[in-house]
Amino acid sequence: MATGSQQVTEDYEQLKELLELYPNIAIVGTEGHPPDSYEIEYTLRGYVKEDDVSIGIGQTHRIRLNLPFGYPHFAPIAKPLTPVFHPDFDPAAIRLADYWQRNPSLPELVLHIGEMICGSIYNLEDPFNQEAAEWYRHHQAQLPLDTVTIADIEATTSDLDILEDGDLGSLGLERRDVPVSQPLAAQFEDSADTQYIRDLINENKIFAANRLLAELPANAHISDREELQQHIGKVLRKVDQLFKLAEQLESMAKLTEAMEVADNIKALAADAPGADALKRKIQQALQAAPAAPGKSGKQTEGKPPAAAAPPLPTKIAGKSLTWIGSVSFKPIAVAIVVLATAILTITLYFKDQKTLNQAQASLREGQLLVEKRQFEQALETLEGAKGMLSGLTILRVRKDTQEQAIDSLISSTELQEGLKGRVLYQGEYIPASVAASLDELGRLTDQAQALAGQNKIEQALPLYRQALKFATDRNLSKQQASISEIVQSLELRHTLAAAEKAEQGKNWDEAADAYRKALNLSGKMMNLGTTSDITSRMTAATFRHELDQSKKAFTQSQWKETIKYLEQAQQAIDANPSVVSEKERQDLHLLLVNSRLYFMLSTAREAYEQKNWPQAIEEYQSALNLLTSEPESTGSLRGESVGKIEKTLLMVKIAQIQDQILAAEGKEDPSLVLNRYKEIHRLIKESAHQSDSAVKGVAQKVAEKIEKQQEALLQRDKIAWLEEHFEEIFRANYPTFKGSRLSQPKAAFSKKIGSRLVFTLTCMERSPGSASKLELNYQFDTSNGRWSVYNY
Incomplete structure (x- = not known):
């Protein structure tokens, strides 16, 4: 091990x-x-x-x-x-x-x-x-997208000893008990070449059939090309697997099993390249292998036969008899038992081998039946093959491999779907009833298509609608969608024809209604399928319809609706600008620019009232950009509006910063408050409206706030300095408390005298047996940056 x-x-x-x-x-x-x-x-x-x-x-x-x-x-x-x-x-x-x-x-x-x-x-x-x-x-x-195949095997030309056909017959290994599979296809009306391919397949000449099929042109009429290719592919893959298995068995010195696999290769594909060479190589190895002890009656070369044992006396009826040149009954009986056991073993072996061959043949027959879509018969054949394997005795070790192959085919998608009454239709398994419905639907659509091809739209539409209902009732969603598109296309053609007829009769209202209906229908389709002349007229009608709607919305100050209609009108003529005059295009552009301007100002005003400062700023800025980029379209509006919008935009920005100042004050952050006031001051200084009286008033108030905030920050800074250096200050000015412990400093702004800021500084003094509060007035001169004691 x-x-x-x-x-x-x-x-x-x-x-x-x-x-x-x-x-x-x-x-x-x-x-x-x-x-x-x-x-x-x-x-x-x-x-x-x-x-x-x-x-x-x-x-x-x-x-x-x-x-x-x-x-x-x-x-x-x-x-x-x-x-x-x-x-x-x-x-x-x-x-x-x-x-x-x-x-x-x-x-x-x-x-x-x-x-x-x-x-x-x-x-x-x-x-x-x-x-x-x-x-x-x-x-x-x-599937599969590819195959795992071995490299091409070249047949060897070396001369090897092989068994003659008669030798196989003497061993009882003839294949007369293996059932011959039925031809792959009994009746076809294709070319002589394709019939020859089928004959080759039926003769198990798979490689020749594969080459000939590959050489036929792609447009050659072969009614079952796909079926032939699938069958050949399955056999070729199986042959590859058997080649691999035979070589592995040979490498493991299981030569009998390897020879059996080689025979299976020939049975599957009689013309498999390298199959004969493989059999010769295995046969040569079998002949060269030494015989197992106890199983060969042949004398080993180079050794004399063993000497005969001396005769043993045997008593019969009270007399002693001596058999010269023979052996006693007991060894003979043992030999007979051994011989009988060997014969029984060999008999069982060949019986099992025959069963395995029959099961393998039934498996191949089941595969062919599945390919012919004879699913019930295929299942019966495969289950019969499984039943055969239950009787194995000597070769039970091979039962699992055969059963796995049979179970795999039984559980295959093709067989299981076939047993459920499902058929492969355009690459997908569907119930046979659905396939029948699809055939019936095809007949309906073929009739309708023929009428439509003759431009008989009114006669074709009812048939297509009938086909659509048929597909809907039977849940044929894919076909339903396709037919629905055709119905919409025909309805569009019918509507456009009615519009053209109304135009010829100068019935403009009816023509406009027809074009609007056509526009609605065209919105549901990927392709109009109309002539350029009809497309142009439909575009012009669409343009005039959207323009009329936009003018109504404009007079009602419905700016968003106005812009929507105008943009739709613009889109209608962008693809085909020649359908309207130059003046109509200019009028459309002017109306669109002004509508956008009014919409921006309206939105900005609403945002301002709701104190949504970012949106208000964005909309006012967009309005300014529009006025600047479209001076011709905005006309007189530009001169009187730009200044007002710029001033309003400045005041909105100031209002936004004022909200930020209130938030900073709530957090008691004077530094942030000061920075925000300085930001307002910068905006006013950079503005073209700083000389405006209202803006001046704001600037003056902001300057006062900045000055006050700077002073407050200075006081805060000095208070912090005093509280940090309080002990140093008190000990310098009160030497008598030199040994006392000072704590709890507190500084507060008192008053301002000129450039001097006066602060009151206190602390607690503790000495052994007593405690008192100390107070000192200290001043800072902003003109020279010096501290000193303040004396009243």
């Missing part, structure tokens, strides 16, 4: 040898000796999520595989290093535990991950990634 380290080493060597056959999978990095961490690169087409929104197809993917403590009893841990959009992939892990329990082989696991990436294997029942599961569910017809 291999140790953990030996197991890891053997797995590494097997993985390297295996990947030599698979050019699209490579080991790009390892860690550890022997490696317990792998970085694997897959050059396969697989889904990826781009920009966290769209789903694309990636060409290269990397996976990290770590072998945990307890390997191989515990499954390797896999993590995608590049994004993979797959139901069983998470950014931090890949679902592998279930597979590892069934097949604990590192090389097989690496191939398994590749098949997951390209979409051959995925789980929709309990996914890691629910979004990916939904995507795969709706795109199963497009």
